[in-house]
Amino acid sequence: MESVVEYCAECSANLLPAIDTAQKTPKNIEEYEEQQDKEAEELSHSGGTVGSRKTPEFTMNYQQSVSAEDVFLQIGSKTPSSASCENLIVRIKMPGDKKENVDLSVDNNSVAVHSSRYQLKLPLPHSINPDTSKATWVSTDETLVLTLKLDREFDFINF
Numbered sequence: 001m002e003s004v005v006e007y008c009a010e011c012s013a014n015l016l017p018a019i020d021t022a023q024k025t026p027k028n029i030e031e032y033e034e035q036q037d038k039e040a041e042e043l044s045h046s047g048g049t050v051g052s053r054k055t056p057e058f059t060m061n062y063q064q065s066v067s068a069e070d071v072f073l074q075i076g077s078k079t080p081s082s083a084s085c086e087n088l089i090v091r092i093k094m095p096g097d098k099k100e101n102v103d104l105s106v107d108n109n110s111v112a113v114h115s116s117r118y119q120l121k122l123p124l125p126h127s128i129n130p131d132t133s134k135a136t137w138v139s140t141d142e143t144l145v146l147t148l149k150l151d152r153e154f155d156f157i158n159f
Helices: 029-045 068-073
Strands: 006-008 013-017 057-063 087-093 103-106 110-114 119-123 128-138 143-150
Touching: 103 128, 103 143, 110 143
Parallel strands: 013 103
Antiparallel strands: 006 013, 057 087, 087 143, 103 110, 110 119, 128 143
16 A cells, blocks of 8 residues: 655645554464554554653534525435534644644544644544545644544435
């Protein structure tokens, strides 16, 4: 898999596609322990030691695009449930940090944010499309706002 680094001009954060970490399932306890040791070694080499940085406060909310037809006429098949939502909005509060210090890595199932003060590895409740997702930095609140486009398997049912 070829690694490609994209640059988000809007928030000056690096959007790094996640490395494919598919591993085989261990067959016995020795293979399991070896796999755990290898993962711990990779974590320590990447500077991801546990407890070295704070975990930032974050919120996750669903966002639904509605039109006048949906609100007043109720012609469409959209419902108020999260099953009809198109986006997942993640707000990560990073007080004391600047957008230049933020590294962002997004893949289909998780988001990783690293800075000099904070570190967050966040598994997502739904699969997303990282190519159509956006990141913005709100300097007044020192908050990173991610708009993640949901990639749902049965979208034709809900829309």
